Amino acid sequence: LESSNRNANVTQDVLDLLDTKQPLHTSEDFPSIPQPEIKAALDRLASRSMVVYETRDEEQVLLTGEAETIVEEGSHEWKVWEVVKREGKVGIKELPKLVGADSAKVGQGNAFKNKWIKKDGDSLVPVADEVKDTTRDILQGIQDTKTLSDAKLLTDLKKRKLVTLSKVISYTVSKGEKYAKEIPVEVTDLTAEMLASGEWESANFKPYNFNALGATQNSGALHPLNKVRAEFRTIFFNQGFVEMPTAHFVDSGFWNFDALFVPQQHPARDMQDTFFISDPPKADKPRPDPDTEAQLDAMEAGSRRLFASSAKRDTKSRDYEQYFQDIKKVHQDGAFGSIGYRYPWSEDECLRLVLRTHTTAVSTWVLHRLAEDPRPARYFSIDRVFRNETVDATHLAEFHQIEGVIADFGLTLGGLMRFLEDFFSKMGIEGLRFKPAYNPYTEPSMEIFGYHVGLGRWVEIGNSGMFRPEMLEPMGLPRDMRVYGFGLSLERPTMIKYGVSNIRELLGHRVDLEFIKTNPAVRLDKN
Numbered sequence: 001l002e003s004s005n006r007n008a009n010v011t012q013d014v015l016d017l018l019d020t021k022q023p024l025h026t027s028e029d030f031p032s033i034p035q036p037e038i039k040a041a042l043d044r045l046a047s048r049s050m051v052v053y054e055t056r057d058e059e060q061v062l063l064t065g066e067a068e069t070i071v072e073e074g075s076h077e078w079k080v081w082e083v084v085k086r087e088g089k090v091g092i093k094e095l096p097k098l099v100g101a102d103s104a105k106v107g108q109g110n111a112f113k114n115k116w117i118k119k120d121g122d123s124l125v126p127v128a129d130e131v132k133d134t135t136r137d138i139l140q141g142i143q144d145t146k147t148l149s150d151a152k153l154l155t156d157l158k159k160r161k162l163v164t165l166s167k168v169i170s171y172t173v174s175k176g177e178k179y180a181k182e183i184p185v186e187v188t189d190l191t192a193e194m195l196a197s198g199e200w201e202s203a204n205f206k207p208y209n210f211n212a213l214g215a216t217q218n219s220g221a222l223h224p225l226n227k228v229r230a231e232f233r234t235i236f237f238n239q240g241f242v243e244m245p246t247a248h249f250v251d252s253g254f255w256n257f258d259a260l261f262v263p264q265q266h267p268a269r270d271m272q273d274t275f276f277i278s279d280p281p282k283a284d285k286p287r288p289d290p291d292t293e294a295q296l297d298a299m300e301a302g303s304r305r306l307f308a309s310s311a312k313r314d315t316k317s318r319d320y321e322q323y324f325q326d327i328k329k330v331h332q333d334g335a336f337g338s339i340g341y342r343y344p345w346s347e348d349e350c351l352r353l354v355l356r357t358h359t360t361a362v363s364t365w366v367l368h369r370l371a372e373d374p375r376p377a378r379y380f381s382i383d384r385v386f387r388n389e390t391v392d393a394t395h396l397a398e399f400h401q402i403e404g405v406i407a408d409f410g411l412t413l414g415g416l417m418r419f420l421e422d423f424f425s426k427m428g429i430e431g432l433r434f435k436p437a438y439n440p441y442t443e444p445s446m447e448i449f450g451y452h453v454g455l456g457r458w459v460e461i462g463n464s465g466m467f468r469p470e471m472l473e474p475m476g477l478p479r480d481m482r483v484y485g486f487g488l489s490l491e492r493p494t495m496i497k498y499g500v501s502n503i504r505e506l507l508g509h510r511v512d513l514e515f516i517k518t519n520p521a522v523r524l525d526k527n
C-alpha cells in the first residue's frame with residue numbers, strides 16, 4: 001500500500017510539473033526519486049497517453065567522500081597555505097598537527113608547486129597573498145553538474161580516487177495527447193448495470209497492464225536431493241531391486257565394520273572418520289530384534305514376489321552367537337579358508353556404537369537374513385551416512401549413499417562391470433572406466449569413473465566390488481553364492497545435474513530456500 005501511495009504521488013508530481021515545464025528531465029527535476037519508481041509512474045501515464053517519454057542513458061561523475069570534504073573545507077594545498085599564511089611561519093614538524101596528516105602530506109607538495117609557500121630552514125613561510133583553490137572549484141563544478149568534459153582531468157581525478165563514474169538512466173518527459181492535470185477516474189470492472197444502461201460505451205476504463213507481474217505463489221517444493229533420489233529409486237525398482245530398511249542411523253561396530261571383515265585397527269575406524277557414540281557406552285551383542293525383524297519381513301514380502309523362494313523360512317537357523325564367534329575367529333585366527341588378520345580381536349571395540357559410516361552396514365544384516373533362505377536377490381538403499389571429515393566445498397560430515405547389492409550363483413566381475421555400465425547409462429552417464437581399488441570387504445574392488453563433460457575430466461562416481469568370503473561365509477551363505485556390491489553418493493550426481501559447485505549450498509543450514517523453491521520440478525535433460 002505504501003509503495004502504491006508513493007507511486008500515486010510521483011504520478012501526480014509529474015503531471016503538476018508538466019503543466020508549467022516542458023519537457024522535464026527526471027535527473028534534474030526529480031533527482032531523489034529512485035529510477036524504478038519514476039519509470040513505474042511514467043509507464044502508468046504513458047499507457048493512458050497522458051505523457052510521452054524518452055529514455056536517456058548517461059554517465060554521471062560523482063564525488064567520493066574525500067572529494068566532498070574538499071568541497072566543504074578546501075583542498076589539502078589550500079589548507080596548508082591558509083595555516084601558513086595565518087601563522088606567518090609554521091615548523092614543518094608542526095604542520096600535521098595543524099591540518100591533519102593527510103593534508104600535510106599531499107598539500108605541502110602541491111602548495112610548493114603552486115608557489116604558494118616556501119621553505120625557510122625547518123619551517124614553512126607564505127609566498128602568495130591571495131590564492132585560487134582550483135582543485136576545490138573543479139570538484140564543486142562536478143558536484144553541481146555531475147559532468148566533466150575534460151577527459152584528461154577526469155582520468156586524473158579517478159586515479160586520485162576523488163571521483164567515480166556511474167551509469168544512470170533518466171527520462172525526458174513531455175505532455176501526451178491525453179494530458180490532463182489529474183488522472184481521470186477510471187473504471188476497473190464492467191458491470192451488468194453498465195451494460196444495461198449503455199454507460200459502458202463512454203466509460204473511462206483503466207487500461208489493462210500486461211506488464212504487471214502476478215503475485216508470487218507460495219507452494220511446496222521438493223529438494224533436488226529428493227528428486228534425484230526418486231530417479232535412482234525408479235531405476236532400481238525397474239531392475240527388480242527391493243529397498244532395504246535403513247532407519248538405523250546408529251549401529252554397532254559389529255554391523256558397520258567387523259561383520260564386513262574390516263580389521264579393528266583399520267584407519268577408517270579411528271577417530272578420523274567415525275563418529276562414536278558415548279552414551280550408551282556399549283551395544284548388545286548381535287541378536288534378533290523385533291523392530292528390525294518386522295522391517296526385514298516387510299522388505300522380504302516384496303522380494304519374494306519377485307524371486308521364487310526355494311526353502312521355507314526358518315528363523316532358528318540364524319544363530320547369532322555362532323555368527324559372532326565366527327566373525328571373531330575369521331579376524332583373529334582365520335577361518336573359512338582364510339588365514340585371517342591375526343591380531344587380538346576385541347569384543348569391546350566390536351560393540352562400540354557408531355553413527356553408521358556407510359549403508360553397507362544395512363546390506364550386511366540384509367545379507368545375513370538372506371542366508372536363512374539363500375536365493376538370487378537384488379537389494380538397494382539410499383540414505384544418510386556420517387563421517388568425521390573436515391567440511392569443505394565437496395565434503396560434509398553427513399551425506400547420502402546409494403547402495404546396490406546383487407546376490408546370485410555364478411556371478412563374475414565382468415558381469416558387475418556390465419551391470420554398472422547399464423545402470424549408469426540410465427542416468428545418462430556412458431562409457432565408464434574401472435580402476436582397481438581396495439576395500440576390506442570386497443575382492444576384487446573397483447572404483448568407478450565417469451567422464452564429466454563440463455569439467456572435461458574423469459571423475460570418481462562410485463566404488464564397487466565382490467564381497468569377500470570372510471564376510472559371506474560366516475553369515476551362512478553358500479560357498480558358491482557370489483554377491484556384488486556398489487555404492488555412490490547421492491550428492492555428487494545431484495550437484496552435477498543442478499550445477500551446484502559447493503555441497504554446503506545443497507545440504508545443511510546454509511541452503512538457500514529460494515534455490516529449493518525455484519529449481520525445476522522436472523528435468524527434461526538426461527545429463
Ligand code: PHE
Pocket residue numbers: 357358359360403439442463464465484485486487488
Ligand atoms: N561402502 C562403500 C563406500 O562407502 C561402497 C561399497 C559398497 C563398496 C559395497 C563396495 C561394495 O564407499
